[in-house]
Amino acid sequence: MIDLEPIVPFRYAAIFAIFIFVVGALLSIDQCIIGNYIEAVIFFINAIIASLSIICYxxxxxxxxxxxxxxxxxxxxxxxxxxxxxxxxxSDIQSAIPELEELFVKFSLDTMDSTQEENEIAKAGVGACMFQSTIDEMKLTNAMIESKLGPISTLLFSLFQRKSPSEEPKQCLDFYYDLHKARPEYFSSFDISHPVLARIATAIARKS
Incomplete structure (x- = not known):
């Protein structure tokens, strides 16, 4: 005879399913806020799959x-x-990062007419560019870990890893965009080699 009795009372499973769905919805909203709409849809669908899995199981x-x-x-x-x-x-970003690190070093050492704020941006940019590949590799590792988890574990792991945009450390390109706003002429040669990044920097400067 087939045992159709639920593993736990339905209300407990429903509460857990709702909790998991809320986690997924929260992560989805986070991604929407920062403009990652594909990731937002993925989290939302994952939340539905995870919730249904709990109930069905x-x-x-x-x-x-x-x-x-x-x-x-x-x-x-x-x-x-x-x-x-x-x-x-x-490949464009990968080749740009060591170039930016070198430019930031030269800026902080050679540019005598720069402001203190500009020098601080350049110095912070050196460190960010130096560790950028390590940070990117850690993000890739986390993504691979998530890919090996089930729908419920994926959401809980993502919740544990969750950071607000203000908590995210600034990346190498962020410091390039910041310094580009104040000293675009310093990056003239770099901008010729990396026109896509230069257009982004110009667009950001116009918005600010």
Whole structure:
């Protein structure tokens, strides 16, 4: 005889499912705020899959692998999106970082007419560029860890890793954009070699 009794009372499973859905919705909203709309959709769908998985598992309802298949597709999309956006796969950024580090060093040492604020930006930029590849590799490692987890564990891991935009350390390119606003002429040669980054820097300067 097939045992159709739930593993735990339905209300407990429902509470946990709602909690997981709220976690996913919160992460989705976070991504929307910073403009990562694909990631926002991924988190929201993941929240639905995780919540349904909890209910179905507790009630011993077979999904015939539908939820597992959906999560697998979601994982592939998530990893692909991360890799496409990662600086590690962007050859222009990879070649720009050591150039920027060198420019920041020269700026902080050679430019006599710069302000204290500009010098502080340059010095901070040196450190950021120096450790940029390490930070990017850590983010890739976290993404690979998430890809090996189930839907529930993925959301909880992402919640644990969650940071507000203000807590995110500034990256090498952020200091380039900051210093470019004040001293665009200093980056004239760099901008010729990296026109895409130069256009972004100019657009940011116009908005500020």
């Amino acid at each position: 507790n009630q011993k309802i077979s999904t015939n692998g539908v939820l597992g298949g959906a999560f697998f597709i979601l994982t592939v999309v998530s990893v692909t999106t991360f890799l496409l956006k990662s600086p590690l796969t962007n």
